[in-house]
Amino acid sequence: xxxxxxxxxxxxxxxxxxxxxxxxxxxxxxxxxxxxxxxxxxxxxxxxxxxxxxxxxxxxxxxxxxxxxxxxxxxxxxxxxxxxxxxxxxxxxxxxxxxxxxxxxxxxxxxxxxxxxxxxxxxxxxxxxxxxxxxxxxxxxxxxxxxxxxxxxxxxxxxxxxxxxxxxxxxxxxxxxxxxxxxxxxxxxxxxxxxxxxxxxxxxxxxxxxxxxxxxxxxxxxxxxxxxxxxxxxxxxxxxxxxxxxxxxxxxxxxxxxxxxxxxxxxxxxxxxxxxxxxxxxxxxxxxxxxxxxxxxxxxxxxxxxxxxxxxxxxxxxxxxxxxxxxxxxxxxxxxxxxxxxxxxxxxxxxxxxxxxxxxxxxxx
Numbered sequence: 001x002x003x004x005x006x007x008x009x010x011x012x013x014x015x016x017x018x019x020x021x022x023x024x025x026x027x028x029x030x031x032x033x034x035x036x037x038x039x040x041x042x043x044x045x046x047x048x049x050x051x052x053x054x055x056x057x058x059x060x061x062x063x064x065x066x067x068x069x070x071x072x073x074x075x076x077x078x079x080x081x082x083x084x085x086x087x088x089x090x091x092x093x094x095x096x097x098x099x100x101x102x103x104x105x106x107x108x109x110x111x112x113x114x115x116x117x118x119x120x121x122x123x124x125x126x127x128x129x130x131x132x133x134x135x136x137x138x139x140x141x142x143x144x145x146x147x148x149x150x151x152x153x154x155x156x157x158x159x160x161x162x163x164x165x166x167x168x169x170x171x172x173x174x175x176x177x178x179x180x181x182x183x184x185x186x187x188x189x190x191x192x193x194x195x196x197x198x199x200x201x202x203x204x205x206x207x208x209x210x211x212x213x214x215x216x217x218x219x220x221x222x223x224x225x226x227x228x229x230x231x232x233x234x235x236x237x238x239x240x241x242x243x244x245x246x247x248x249x250x251x252x253x254x255x256x257x258x259x260x261x262x263x264x265x266x267x268x269x270x271x272x273x274x275x276x277x278x279x280x281x282x283x284x285x286x287x288x289x290x291x292x293x294x295x296x297x298x299x300x301x302x303x304x305x306x307x308x309x310x311x312x313x314x315x316x317x318x319x320x321x322x323x324x325x326x327x328x329x330x331x332x333x334x335x336x337x338x339x340x341x342x343x344x345x346x347x348x349x350x351x352x353x354x355x356x357x358x359x360x361x362x363x364x365x
Contacts, residue, residue, distance in 0.1 A: 057088050061088075065081070073104055075105040076101070079101045086114070089308050089310065090310075098111055098118065109134075109138040112132070116135070122311065122345075142172075143173040146169040147178050154182070159186045162183075163187065166179045167183075184220070211241035215233065215237045218232075245271035246278075248271040249268065249281050252281075255267060256284070261288045261291045261292050262292070265289065268288065283315055286299075302318060316339035317351065321358070340356065343355060
């Protein structure tokens with residue numbers, strides 16, 4: 001059987017989407033100040049906060065579990081536990097925490113924003129937009145919510161509607177760099193590249209040392225087939241943010257496309273050293289290892305990605321294809337069927353078609 005691995009662009013979009021959602025969720029929640037007069041509960045909460053900041057998400061969840069046992073009606077603890085679960089890819093559990101928090105505090109706009117982020121990660125974009133709508137009814141002059149809703153609309157291919165949200169965000173906050181960058185991405189998706197690069201340039205005028213802008217501009221150049229130019233932007237992002245795992249991820253992506261698989265693996269190693277819970281880096285490192293014939297190492301990377309994102313259809317699909325290369329047909333078929341279930345749940349028609357084609361090949365043998 002000949003295997004065809006999932007297009008790498010899928011893997012890039014999934015990883016970047018998760019990264020964006022995680023950053024948005026953290027920004028919306030971790031500025032809260034905990035104070036309910038309970039010294040012991042506060043200690044558990046504070047330890048959870050400290051563990052979260054160190055990237056120890058499982059330990060943070062355990063701390064929040066203790067805090068909830070002492071204060072089961074404190075909505076903020078559920079929200080924060082939900083954010084930690086979001087970083088671990090436990091999206092449904094995160095949503096359950098946000099649901100509970102909203103039952104306790106139904107008018108908390110930030111909780112709607114965080115729940116929307118978790119729903120977006122599950123591919124539930126329309127449900128996420130409904131949450132953003134609710135948040136905007138509670139906080140109608142909040143620029144970042146318009147940006148978040150715009151990004152979700154972009155995920156649905158509603159680029160004009162997304163641009164309208166970015167425009168509104170910029171009316172509210174004319175120096176909103178995220179709005180310029182996100183609008184630039186949407187414009188590029190419509191083929192309006194001159195306007196897109198103008199937005200990236202404006203963002204760089206506002207924040208010339210912002211690595212994310214270089215990464216975003218690099219993505220557009222990459223999509224245009226300007227791989228060397230994209231690499232230069234990614235390289236600049238690494239120089240600006242050498243402690244940010246995501247910029248190494250971006251540069252690795254370009255290196256892999258240039259056929260520099262060993263160098264790409266080095267960059268993915270750096271990304272994972274800095275962001276050990278970054279499932280997308282494991283997935284793409286596995287792809288690079290497959291190109292070098294390192295199939296067993298690739299399976300190990302996919303295994304780790306599955307542990308981090310147990311509901312990600314792409315991960316199961318790619319692991320299944322790698323197992324085909326190793327002759328582990330039954331295990332491969334099981335992964336493909338699991339991938340199909342999650343893809344159907346997310347309504348990802350392109351991925352569903354690709355998986356069904358591979359399953360059909362198995363059934364014809």
